[in-house]
Amino acid sequence: MSVFATPDQSLIDSFLANFGAQGMTALKDTDWKAYVPGDYAATGDLVGFVRKGNESIYVFDTDGVRGSTVIGHVLADDEEADADTLANLQVIGRMVDGQLQLQVKDGGALRPVRIKRYDLTDRLLSRNTGLLESDVMLDKTVVLVGVGSVGSYYAMQMARSGVGRFVLIDTDTLEIHNVCRHQCGFDDLGRYKVDAVRDRVLNINPHAEVITFRGAIQDMLDDEIMPYLGRDTLIVGGGDNRASSAYANELACRTDSSFVAVGCWTRAYAGEVFYWQSGHDLACYECAFGGMIDDSERPDAHNHYFGTQEDEDTLSFEPGIAADIDFVNCVAVKVGLDLLNRDNPNYTQRVLGYLQQYTWVCNTNATNIGGEMAGIFEHPLQVTHNLQVNKRADCPHCGAGAAHGAEGHEDAGEAAAAE
Numbered sequence: 001m002s003v004f005a006t007p008d009q010s011l012i013d014s015f016l017a018n019f020g021a022q023g024m025t026a027l028k029d030t031d032w033k034a035y036v037p038g039d040y041a042a043t044g045d046l047v048g049f050v051r052k053g054n055e056s057i058y059v060f061d062t063d064g065v066r067g068s069t070v071i072g073h074v075l076a077d078d079e080e081a082d083a084d085t086l087a088n089l090q091v092i093g094r095m096v097d098g099q100l101q102l103q104v105k106d107g108g109a110l111r112p113v114r115i116k117r118y119d120l121t122d123r124l125l126s127r128n129t130g131l132l133e134s135d136v137m138l139d140k141t142v143v144l145v146g147v148g149s150v151g152s153y154y155a156m157q158m159a160r161s162g163v164g165r166f167v168l169i170d171t172d173t174l175e176i177h178n179v180c181r182h183q184c185g186f187d188d189l190g191r192y193k194v195d196a197v198r199d200r201v202l203n204i205n206p207h208a209e210v211i212t213f214r215g216a217i218q219d220m221l222d223d224e225i226m227p228y229l230g231r232d233t234l235i236v237g238g239g240d241n242r243a244s245s246a247y248a249n250e251l252a253c254r255t256d257s258s259f260v261a262v263g264c265w266t267r268a269y270a271g272e273v274f275y276w277q278s279g280h281d282l283a284c285y286e287c288a289f290g291g292m293i294d295d296s297e298r299p300d301a302h303n304h305y306f307g308t309q310e311d312e313d314t315l316s317f318e319p320g321i322a323a324d325i326d327f328v329n330c331v332a333v334k335v336g337l338d339l340l341n342r343d344n345p346n347y348t349q350r351v352l353g354y355l356q357q358y359t360w361v362c363n364t365n366a367t368n369i370g371g372e373m374a375g376i377f378e379h380p381l382q383v384t385h386n387l388q389v390n391k392r393a394d395c396p397h398c399g400a401g402a403a404h405g406a407e408g409h410e411d412a413g414e415a416a417a418a419e
């Protein structure tokens with residue numbers, strides 16, 4: 001009985017007053033409906049709320065849903081409800097013959113409510129059917145290194161794709177200049193981005209497991225990160241520096257996780273997507289970008305987004321509109337879905353057989369937006385598929401002697417566990 005907040009009487013009154021009021025479509029009793037988790041009987045109490053402007057009652061097994069007001073809760077039938085508590089409740093439910101019966105209390109009359117049971121695979125993720133296997137996706141983990149404009153978008157897409165577990169890593173709080181291109185908004189100002197994004201993930205899939213870390217991935221202890229890495233894990237480098245991506249790719253090599261990095265260039269006129277997975281003789285991030293990771297030899301194209309230490313203060317002011325950032329990011333999401341399904345024989349790879357390990361995604365080739373470098377693209381919205389990156393044969397991470405090697409992923413797992 002511990003999971004519901006104090007009922008908000010004014011909201012209840014306004015809801016009841018608006019129910020069928022002039023100017024609104026009057027709802028029939030049978031239009032009242034409640035969404036109830038299919039496994040309700042096993043989980044116990046539910047809480048319910050009415051969202052403003054929507055006459056449906058939504059019932060969850062947690063009261064942690066932001067933006068909602070709890071107006072009541074559901075009681076199991078063997079529970080002794082005291083009169084004072086019930087008098088304040090507008091949603092009352094009981095288990096009858098093993099079925100949940102929910103009623104809305106309206107002027108003393110109890111009216112039946114249509115129950116719409118849902119579960120993850122049959123309802124919540126039903127529109128993915130035939131494209132993504134829910135049972136497979138729920139066993140996957142996505143580790144987001146950075147949950148800013150890139151990572152927050154990636155998290156939303158992966159939640160909608162049915163990924164069951166998230167690890168969110170970021171040092172920052174959400175500031176007002178972030179809002180125009182972040183998945184979170186005014187409700188979340190001043191909060192740690194990992195906390196704000198966690199709530200957005202749970203708002204899509206209340207059953208997801210979300211682990212948060214307020215810091216840099218390089219600062220995480222093995223105990224804190226290693227339990228979440230492995231062949232069913234995708235690590236996403238979405239930070240504003242190459243060092244965190246290099247470290248994340250190294251972790252992927254050690255644990256046979258897969259890896260994808262996303263970054264945008266000046267004003268997001270274009271961006272880049274890089275990925276790594278074991279067993280394909282691919283270069284790791286450090287091999288591919290080694291010269292740029294220490295900020296010493298960066299081509300002009302990378303100067304701004306991947307800035308030097310001195311640039312750090314201005315990084316957050318690097319312009320770039322969400323529509324451009326998200327276009328680059330969307331390509332990376334497609335790569336990530338392919339990587340997460342690399343062992344699924346029923347899955348058809350969408351882009352991995354076509355895109356190379358390193359891809360440039362152009363938003364605009366107008367030089368007055370992107371500078372001279374933008375002219376290297378033939379046309380807007382160009383996505384390259386012919387870039388090559390260097391791989392060092394003696395690389396300790398991805399080279400011939402590295403843990404993941406050609407022996408296969410089982411050996412890699414043993415090697416990683418032995419470290």
Ligand SMILES: [Zn+2]
Pocket residue numbers: 283284285286287288391392395396397398399
């Ligand atoms: Zn390497």
